[in-house]
Amino acid sequence: MSHAATEQHDVVIVGGGGAGLRAAIAIAEENPAFSVACVSKVYPMRSHTVTAEGGAAGVIKPSDSLEDHIYDTISGADWLADQDAVEYFVHRAPEEMVQLEHWGCPWSRMPDGSVAVRPFGGMKIERTWFAADKTGFHMLHSLFQTTLKYGNIVRYDEHFATKLLLDDAGRCRGCAAIELRTGTVRAVLGRSVIICTGGAGKAFPFTTNGAIKTGDGMAMAYRAGVALKDMEFIQYHPTGLPGTGILITEASRGEGGILVNKDGRRYLEDYDLGEALDVSDPRHPQKRAMELGPRDKLSQCFVKEMWAGRTIRTKDGEVVHLDLRHLGEAKIDRRIPFVRELARNYAGIDPVHQPIPVRPVVHYVMGGIDVNSESATDIAGLYAAGECACVSINGANRLGSNSLTELLVFGAQAGRNAARFAMENPDLELGGLESQARDEGERIRRAYFSAGARRAGSADGGGASERIAVLRNELHEAMEDGAGIYRNQESLEKTCDKIAELKERYANVSLDDHTNSFNTELTAALELSSLLDVAETIAHSGRERTESRGSHQRLDHPDRDDDDFLAHSLAFRTEDGGAPRIEYRPVTITKWPPGARTYGADSGLKREAEGSGTGGPSAADGNTE
Amino acid sequence: MSKERASASAGRVGSGEQVAGSPVATDERTITLELFRYHPETDAEPRFQSYEVPYNEDWVVLDAINWIKDHVDGTVTHRWSCRMGVCGSCGMMVNGEPVLTCAAFLKSYFPFAVRVEPLVNFPVERDLVVSMDGFMDKLEAVKPYMIRDDVNDTSGGEFRQSPAELAKYKQFSMCINCMLCYAACPVVGHEEGFLGPAALALGHRYNKDSRDHGRSERMDVMLSDEAMWGCTFVGECSVVCPKHVDPAGAIQQAKAMGAQEYFKAFVMPKGAGA
Numbered sequence A: 001m002s003h004a005a006t007e008q009h010d011v012v013i014v015g016g017g018g019a020g021l022r023a024a025i026a027i028a029e030e031n032p033a034f035s036v037a038c039v040s041k042v043y044p045m046r047s048h049t050v051t052a053e054g055g056a057a058g059v060i061k062p063s064d065s066l067e068d069h070i071y072d073t074i075s076g077a078d079w080l081a082d083q084d085a086v087e088y089f090v091h092r093a094p095e096e097m098v099q100l101e102h103w104g105c106p107w108s109r110m111p112d113g114s115v116a117v118r119p120f121g122g123m124k125i126e127r128t129w130f131a132a133d134k135t136g137f138h139m140l141h142s143l144f145q146t147t148l149k150y151g152n153i154v155r156y157d158e159h160f161a162t163k164l165l166l167d168d169a170g171r172c173r174g175c176a177a178i179e180l181r182t183g184t185v186r187a188v189l190g191r192s193v194i195i196c197t198g199g200a201g202k203a204f205p206f207t208t209n210g211a212i213k214t215g216d217g218m219a220m221a222y223r224a225g226v227a228l229k230d231m232e233f234i235q236y237h238p239t240g241l242p243g244t245g246i247l248i249t250e251a252s253r254g255e256g257g258i259l260v261n262k263d264g265r266r267y268l269e270d271y272d273l274g275e276a277l278d279v280s281d282p283r284h285p286q287k288r289a290m291e292l293g294p295r296d297k298l299s300q301c302f303v304k305e306m307w308a309g310r311t312i313r314t315k316d317g318e319v320v321h322l323d324l325r326h327l328g329e330a331k332i333d334r335r336i337p338f339v340r341e342l343a344r345n346y347a348g349i350d351p352v353h354q355p356i357p358v359r360p361v362v363h364y365v366m367g368g369i370d371v372n373s374e375s376a377t378d379i380a381g382l383y384a385a386g387e388c389a390c391v392s393i394n395g396a397n398r399l400g401s402n403s404l405t406e407l408l409v410f411g412a413q414a415g416r417n418a419a420r421f422a423m424e425n426p427d428l429e430l431g432g433l434e435s436q437a438r439d440e441g442e443r444i445r446r447a448y449f450s451a452g453a454r455r456a457g458s459a460d461g462g463g464a465s466e467r468i469a470v471l472r473n474e475l476h477e478a479m480e481d482g483a484g485i486y487r488n489q490e491s492l493e494k495t496c497d498k499i500a501e502l503k504e505r506y507a508n509v510s511l512d513d514h515t516n517s518f519n520t521e522l523t524a525a526l527e528l529s530s531l532l533d534v535a536e537t538i539a540h541s542g543r544e545r546t547e548s549r550g551s552h553q554r555l556d557h558p559d560r561d562d563d564d565f566l567a568h569s570l571a572f573r574t575e576d577g578g579a580p581r582i583e584y585r586p587v588t589i590t591k592w593p594p595g596a597r598t599y600g601a602d603s604g605l606k607r608e609a610e611g612s613g614t615g616g617p618s619a620a621d622g623n624t625e
Numbered sequence B: 001m002s003k004e005r006a007s008a009s010a011g012r013v014g015s016g017e018q019v020a021g022s023p024v025a026t027d028e029r030t031i032t033l034e035l036f037r038y039h040p041e042t043d044a045e046p047r048f049q050s051y052e053v054p055y056n057e058d059w060v061v062l063d064a065i066n067w068i069k070d071h072v073d074g075t076v077t078h079r080w081s082c083r084m085g086v087c088g089s090c091g092m093m094v095n096g097e098p099v100l101t102c103a104a105f106l107k108s109y110f111p112f113a114v115r116v117e118p119l120v121n122f123p124v125e126r127d128l129v130v131s132m133d134g135f136m137d138k139l140e141a142v143k144p145y146m147i148r149d150d151v152n153d154t155s156g157g158e159f160r161q162s163p164a165e166l167a168k169y170k171q172f173s174m175c176i177n178c179m180l181c182y183a184a185c186p187v188v189g190h191e192e193g194f195l196g197p198a199a200l201a202l203g204h205r206y207n208k209d210s211r212d213h214g215r216s217e218r219m220d221v222m223l224s225d226e227a228m229w230g231c232t233f234v235g236e237c238s239v240v241c242p243k244h245v246d247p248a249g250a251i252q253q254a255k256a257m258g259a260q261e262y263f264k265a266f267v268m269p270k271g272a273g274a
Helices: A018-030 A066-076 A083-102 A135-147 A216-224 A267-271 A295-307 A325-335 A337-347 A403-424 A430-449 A451-456 A468-482 A489-506 A520-544 A606-612 B061-071 B133-141 B163-173 B180-184 B197-207 B215-222 B236-240 B247-267
Strands: A011-014 A036-040 A153-157 A159-166 A172-179 A184-189 A192-195 A234-240 A258-260 A312-314 A317-323 A356-365 A368-370 A382-384 A567-572 A581-586 B030-037 B047-054 B091-094 B097-100 B114-117 B124-126
Touching (some): A011 A018, A011 A172, A011 A403, A018 A036, A018 A135, A036 A159, A083 A403, A159 A216, A159 A430, A172 A430, A184 A430, A192 A403, A216 A382, A234 A295, A267 A295, A295 A356, A325 A337, A382 A403, A430 A451, A430 A520, A489 A520, A520 A567, B047 B061, B097 B180, B097 B236, B133 B197, B163 B197, B197 B215, B197 B236, B197 B247, B236 B247
Parallel strands (some): A011 A192, A036 A153, A192 A382, B030 B114
Antiparallel strands (some): A172 A184, A234 A356, A317 A356, B030 B047, B091 B097
């Protein structure tokens, strides 16, 4: 690992997905004299935002209200969301969505030229903006292309950040990053830093997440002393393709798709999620009910059906069927064409003629880097936004289509606040930061390339040689077995123990590749190291939370316990790098006291009963693009 | 998970050496991958290396490459992420054709060997990884963003756009920047100044967007020298495009638009007709 000249900017953003790019534009727009660095391990348009399909929530239609969006989000979160943050989020959402429209996002439209919206799970009224079923793709490319307008956004594409750099006053002032092309370790310095590195779904074997979702930013913040908050809350999306885990968007149910078990029964009606209306009933699909229940509940219903022996056995495991046939070819092609393409290519079935086999799949990490409602961490000058961060607006279960809006609202907010911090803290002492980056390069060289590392990693050397893929697979197995949809004390303890063992064995990891240029085996090793730390916080936070709430379901503690656990868990790294220390912080409740979380008939569908129509202005309309 | 169960034979056929720690050959079916190898620090010339990979009919070429990297040879270098045909990272030449390796199923090649090379018309960084520098510059050159004065003023709500207006450019907004069209294009390889299919389609996408006012500014770039005129309408770009963007169609439309601008320039001061 050689060293390069230090690069100096005003704000450094780590991560080039939706949140990072939105932050970059916010800074560049409001501070034309600022230099903004965007450090990303992939080219921005490869970021995982690109795969989001169904849409982004924002109140725009007269039939909807901010109040409804807030309530849907808080109840969807099983009251673990901070309500001041949710209010801010919902109030800012429409403006951010319109701004992205102005930047070129090709939102689907109504005949009058206004944007179209569709219903999503857990929503009282349709409010999901969409660009057919490639919403994340269009949002990411619109943001990326917009950044090209600004000469003061400097991209460090294919730079893998490994460490945050703090000055003597404890302020975050940049990161050390490996330039993949050359293997050079660079100090990218700024007066403040924003982490926007996405989630960590790759801690699990079966996930919608791309290869790059390895929790690097979460691990970086954790190692610098920031807590990881609410990490036990992992979202399983109810409809992934078996085998590959490819996502079939919730929009397929928003458009009217139904879920059936091996007997052809719409089994969700057996789990207090409402009445199975006939698909020809004009009230179908009913919002906040049945197939449009929240993701955590739908995934849990699948497991119960499986335990009751009513799922369908395939060579890739148990599935249920997502049936879209009644929508017809024209609607499928117009509204959810990507679903058809994915089902044809990766499941070999055409949803126009056959039901799609689906099962729950790890999709999203509700928890993340502990930030306050200003996107700031406890380290001065360090901010985080997007999936890697936990504000928290998502609580114990994120509502579908809130995450794309979240990256806009909080990406922009983090950008503005980081810029202000940079303005107020202009001094930048290079020397100490540069030497930290040099030390980091040396640490990586010693750990993975040195003669000692090669010996330790060889069968006849200091220890048993460990291969990255073997450790990763054992981690996957431990997470699925012990920290999946249903958990208990014993399963979580086993997972905690296994992770501790894997961390020890990681010291003997052995690379085939000891060269500098584009060493993706080295980055895979660093990613595994991030995943081990993040997974450990998931398992330990889950073990300590002896209640069931949202996506965290304990078979040995089946009820929600507001007396003891209406609180965010905070996992802090301990001195020796072993098991995290878990603390709690009360949830911020403003106007919505914790209540029963009901869907279906009891879900408060007053608005619909008053007759504004259930199909909504878009769902029933065949003319939208 | 099924990937791990498929722990069949492994070994470097090309070099003939048995790899330490790799599983022993069984009677399960295998398929041969011949990978293009080139390391800038050690290799004067590229070479091919063969690997026997367990054959799984659900696997795509990318799965096979990942299996090699995980279990046999960690030095194999390639880009990938989403494995669902939308991030655009994993484009390579497979048996001479530019494809997304996450969408190229082994069963279309079995039982014959699969030869994998980096995309042609790009400098190779290492193995299957090409340099994207030139491509990124070309994307940026066409000013692929909304140009109008009130672009940051959200007070009036969304800019209206009818479904028909959206349909005029929607297809050209579907490009995932996978660069397969540059590998297929006979002009990209020898005309340095040619912007190429994806960049031209992207510029055209904004030109056709009813919300945009930047056409004349953009056309200044697209109409200069070889930027667009180099295209000879071979149309291979549209054939290989995995997202049906039809860059050839975009270029044809843009040329027609450009001819109009050209004639307008004679009768009107520059920019007045935009």
